[in-house]
Amino acid sequence: MDRYISDTETDDQEQPLLLSRQDDKVEKAPACCSSRYSLSLLSCYGFFVAYALRVNLSVAMVDMLNNTDASGNTSKSICPAHSSPARPIYNHTASVYDWDSETQGWILGSFFYGYILTQIPGGYLARKYGAKWLLGLGILGTVVFTLLTPVAADLGAGYLIAVRVLEGIGEGVTFPAMHAMWAFWAPPMERSRLLTIAYTGAQLGTVVALPLSAQICFYLDWTWVFYIFGIVGIVWFILWALLVSNTPSTHPRITEQERLYITSSLNKELTLSGDHIPWGSILTSMPLWAIVVAHFSYNWTFYTLLTLLPTYMSDVLGFSIKENGALSALPYIGCGLLAVLGGQLADYLRENCFYRTVVVRKAFSLVGMIGPAVFIVAAGYTGCNYILAVAFLSISSSLGGIVASGFNINHLDIAPSYAGILLGITNSFATIPGMVGPVIARALTKNNTIEEWQTVFYISAGINLFGAVFYTVFGQGVVQPWAVHNPHSHGN
Secondary structure, three states, rough: OOOOOOOOOOHOOOHHHHHHHHHHHOOOOOOOOOOOHHHHHHHHHHHHHHHHHHHHHHHHHHEEEEOOOOOEEEEEOOOOOOOOOOHHHHOOOOOOOOOHHHHHHHHHHHHHHHHHHHHHHHHHHHHOOHHHHHHHHHHHHHHHHHOOHHHHHHHOOOHHHHHOOOOOOOHHHHHHHHHHHHHHHOOOOHHHHHHHHHHHHHHHHHHOOOOOHHHHHHHOOHHHHHHHHHHHHHHHHHHHHHHHOOHHHOOOOOOHHHHHHHHHHOOOOOOOOOOOOOOOHHHHHHHHHHHHHHHHHHHHHHHHHHHHHHHHHOOOOOOOOOHHHHHHHHHHHHHHHHHHHHHHHHHHHHHHOOOOOOHHHHHHHHHHHHHHHHHHHOOOOOOOOOOHHHHHHHHHHHHHHHHHOOOHOHHHHHHHHHOOOOOOHHHHHHHHHHHHHHHHHHHHHHOHHHHHHHHHHHHHHHHHHHHHHHHHHOOOOOOOHHHOOOOOOOOO
């Protein structure tokens, strides 16, 4: 029978704790070699591909512009340029372009103009028809247009912008579809672990794509960046199509023990009968808007660094193309590690120490938003101290990984049946920083002075702090009444 935890009940009766007591009747299925953890690892590979395709242009852009000398060092930087070995002669076959800073901003931000269009439709379609093929074909579409990037660039900036918009349309369904799939696959007490493993692929994709793109540019040319990562994406799609199922009930290789464990742990939360979606209740839910504000605020800083860090490393700190990618990736190594470790800690606190879900989500969100704000501002005052600049930027992004167990998965706590739709809504707003952030940042840094970049970092930090406070005040950790079909409360 359907049930929900009323938001008027005391926090001590919060849903995850109640569910853990009742689910003791069903033996917990081992994690090793399980279908749910196999899905998490393959999802991690999928997000690796998605983010590698998203960020490789950030590094390639440095080499696509007609502003470098023969040794590969940037010819225009505020700080003294770093020495770099001479580049192989044969890698000068690719075209270079005379795009000004404003055009660069539009190119880097254009991905998100497509990305925002398929967020809410992605959540709805995944709930109605299943997430497997929606997510798979979405990333495959991004792969195809990535392979066409060199042709589009040669045709002109407008064509490249159009291709990046189409890439964004394909990739826009990924997070909503993944959230919708986890509504069927993730037992409540394993959500933080499973989801952080899956979504850490985003950090891994960034960590690998940035330095590898730089090496590819250095030894080959920038066009190979898109060809190589495109091939990696095709391999993922083949594995995804062959090995993944929408639900445990339709998975051909899952054990009966694991199937019963997953379905029994979720049958008190999921209410997928019928096509009715309570749009009015969803759009007026303050806990949802708390996630929206936090997600928007966090992504402002995240996308600022994601799209413009290679430019900052080149134009301000004077790093060569070969050094640029590796140093730009450093912040995301820590981000990925803290995301995974944070997921383990969050579920341990909830399951073994009996911390309330809302307390864990808010604590992790505060650390993961205030910390990055402090260190991104500090980075702006390091001048040409390269070690401190890279260290502060790395710490800033690393601490941001902690939000993976904060607001980032709170959709599944408050409305698991509509998690994909909720993620589509919050990610729509959270995509806006990716659309306008690079444009605003490049408009503010036309002269590439340290003072101009300080302004960019201050804006990011201020928005981050506002989001942290808003989520702390209005966030919740229980299933909302509107999220359950035919709801009724139980006695205290």
